[in-house]
Amino acid sequence: MLKRFGFFEESSPRVALQDLRELQMMGPLDEEDQVLQYLSEGTMLFEAGGSAYDRFTDGSLPIGPPDVYSDGEWCWSGDVIYYIRNYHIAVESQFFDWMMKHNWKCPRIVSAEALVQSNWQT
Structure with a gap:
């Protein structure tokens, strides 16, 4: 099963914001540029039909599609890159260590x- 990170659109706005604030308190990372590069190089597994919205604002600012990417071990939502770049959130320590x-x-x-067929439950 793929390990997951950054699926903030799946949570209620309140829970997503709380999770994001906790990750923000752990950042910024000295290796932020390397993390962003790594995440940008992921293979797209799913293309989202809609848009994710900035949870730090009132939820009306679209930030792009929450496409799903992977490296074969982890998967993440495309909006994670936005949050790292704009709010300097950290990633989970296990994911950081993996990168x-x-x-x-x-x-x-x-x-x-x-990969999708063997790891993703729909």
């Missing part, structure tokens, strides 16, 4: 369809 272990180079997924 560092891979020298900040996101592994390429050969078959996103196979």
